[in-house]
Amino acid sequence: MSQDAFRLLNPDGKEMDLPVRSGTIGPDVIDIARLYREQGVFTYDPGYVSTGSCASEITFIDGEKGVLMYRGYPVEQLAAHSSFLEVSYLLLHGNLPTASELEGFDRTIRTHTMLNEGMLNFFKGFRYDAHPMAMLSAVVGSMSAYYHDSLDASNPEHRDIFAHRILAKLPTIAAAAYKLNKGQPFIYPRNDLSYCENMLQMFFAVPAEPYEIDEVAAEALDLLFILHADHEQNCSTSTVRMAGSSGANPYSAIAAGIAALWGPAHGGANEAVLEMLEEIGDASQIGKYVKKAIDKNDPFRLMGFGHRVYKNFDPRATIIRDMCHKLLAKLGRQDTPIFDLALELEQVALKDDYFIEKNLYPNVDFYSGIIYRALGIPTSMFTVMFALGRSVGWAAHWREMIADPKGRISRPRQLYLGPEQRDYVPIEKR
Numbered sequence: 385m386s387q388d389a390f391r392l393l394n395p396d397g398k399e400m401d402l403p404v405r406s407g408t409i410g411p412d413v414i415d416i417a418r419l420y421r422e423q424g425v426f427t428y429d430p431g432y433v434s435t436g437s438c439a440s441e442i443t444f445i446d447g448e449k450g451v452l453m454y455r456g457y458p459v460e461q462l463a464a465h466s467s468f469l470e471v472s473y474l475l476l477h478g479n480l481p482t483a484s485e486l487e488g489f490d491r492t493i494r495t496h497t498m499l500n501e502g503m504l505n506f507f508k509g510f511r512y513d514a515h516p517m518a519m520l521s522a523v524v525g526s527m528s529a530y531y532h533d534s535l536d537a538s539n540p541e542h543r544d545i546f547a548h549r550i551l552a553k554l555p556t557i558a559a560a561a562y563k564l565n566k567g568q569p570f571i572y573p574r575n576d577l578s579y580c581e582n583m584l585q586m587f588f589a590v591p592a593e594p595y596e597i598d599e600v601a602a603e604a605l606d607l608l609f610i611l612h613a614d615h616e617q618n619c620s621t622s623t624v625r626m627a628g629s630s631g632a633n634p635y636s637a638i639a640a641g642i643a644a645l646w647g648p649a650h651g652g653a654n655e656a657v658l659e660m661l662e663e664i665g666d667a668s669q670i671g672k673y674v675k676k677a678i679d680k681n682d683p684f685r686l687m688g689f690g691h692r693v694y695k696n697f698d699p700r701a702t703i704i705r706d707m708c709h710k711l712l713a714k715l716g717r718q719d720t721p722i723f724d725l726a727l728e729l730e731q732v733a734l735k736d737d738y739f740i741e742k743n744l745y746p747n748v749d750f751y752s753g754i755i756y757r758a759l760g761i762p763t764s765m766f767t768v769m770f771a772l773g774r775s776v777g778w779a780a781h782w783r784e785m786i787a788d789p790k791g792r793i794s795r796p797r798q799l800y801l802g803p804e805q806r807d808y809v810p811i812e813k814r
């Protein structure tokens with residue numbers, strides 16, 4: 385049962401009741417909207433450790449219990465029974481689709497996978513070794529230069545076509561970036577294939593010979609996209625909401641989210657995990673690197689460990705780790721020493737007092753890169769794969785934010801620590 389209000393007693397004895405709001409589940413929030421106007425003070429919470437930025441109906445996380453639900457459905461159930469496109473419909477529209485709704489959604493996405501042919505010219509300008517995340521954010525940002533026909537955010541149909549284009553075209557853009565890095569010709573999407581089958585053929589097919597879809601790989605990709613689809617108000621999703629709150633073009637807001645995801649503290653961690661495992665090399669070096677991670681004077685952190693919210697196992701990491709075993713066996717890749725090293729590192733870290741005390745567990749990024757590598761996807765593309773899964777979550781949050789009748793531009797304040805007023809000194813007197 386929630387309290388009605390938090391009573392604030394400020395230094396001069398003046399009291400103020402701050403209303404408390406309760407969600408469906410999860411922690412209550414204290415509504416501080418009147419605080420500055422009535423008390424002349426701001427709250428202070430760098431990194432937003434204890435701050436709720438918005439109300440949302442999309443995803444719920446309980447970090448203590450390791451719970452993740454999309455629109456109320458536990459991610460474990462969706463991973464076991466659903467598909468990425470069905471989960472995408474759920475995130476965007478709030479409920480699981482009927483068979484005919486899913487069929488129509490699938491057909492819509494399949495028929496929006498091609499790019500405006502002019503967009504392919506961007507790839508003639510990038511260096512052959514450009515990082516694919518740089519290309520993804522640039523070309524997604526350019527979508528705002530192509531799609532002027534549907535930018536009325538107050539129009540539900542425009543909000544739909546925006547989401548459909550993001551979901552459908554990002555794999556095509558990602559594949560074009562991958563082909564540029566490989567020095568191979570761009571492969572057009574095929575509407576006769578499922579979402580992940582089509583992605584695999586755009587990545588790995590070559591004009592010189594027929595390409596045979598590996599259904600095991602398609603299923604693995606589909607599961608990884610379900611697990612990456614959304615995660616409440618994480619850094620990149622909050623960036624999309626922040627950029628979109630000014631009324632900016634939604635494609636530009638998604639490009640801002642891609643940029644935020646790229647950081648190694650966020651979605652860039654899956655790439656950093658593989659680089660870290662390669663640097664560790666073999667199990668004999670694990671102790672040395674765990675010590676480095678604990679050493680406050682060493683900037684090294686164990687990539688793929690720790691989480692702002694999960695102070696228990698990240699449920700996604702558990703599912704992906706189990707999937708690793710099955711997939712490597714199915715792909716005949718049991719001899720994957722890097723997976724064995726990851727398992728050993730996890731065991732050592734989880735027994736270490738520092739990691740126990742700090743509640744540092746493997747997160748979604750710890751194992752996902754091992755699967756991407758087993759599928760033949762290069763390390764530089766790992767964060768791109770994260771972005772492809774998360775794109776539907778970004779679109780769902782943008783739609784929720786832009787449809788909020790009480791929505792307003794996000795504009796936080798600060799604690800100012802700069803100099804007091806001082807007068808300009810002419811350069812000859814400095």
Ligand code: SDX
Pocket residue numbers: 431614615617618619648649650651653677678684685686687688689690691692693742744747748749
């Ligand atoms: C994702 O927010 C989301 O939902 C993100 C995500 C999503 O789906 O969108 O789940 C995806 O980004 C997963 C996280 C991927 N990042 C990494 O794996 C990078 C390694 N992890 C750390 O950088 C860190 O754990 C964060 C960024 C994930 C969390 O940072 P916080 O919440 O700011 O925690 P913190 O840095 O304050 O850490 C708390 C303590 C610190 O020690 P003290 O200052 O209290 O002494 O734990 C330590 C940290 O030094 N710590 C680590 C560590 N992570 C935290 N020490 C060693 N190795 C680590 N990995």
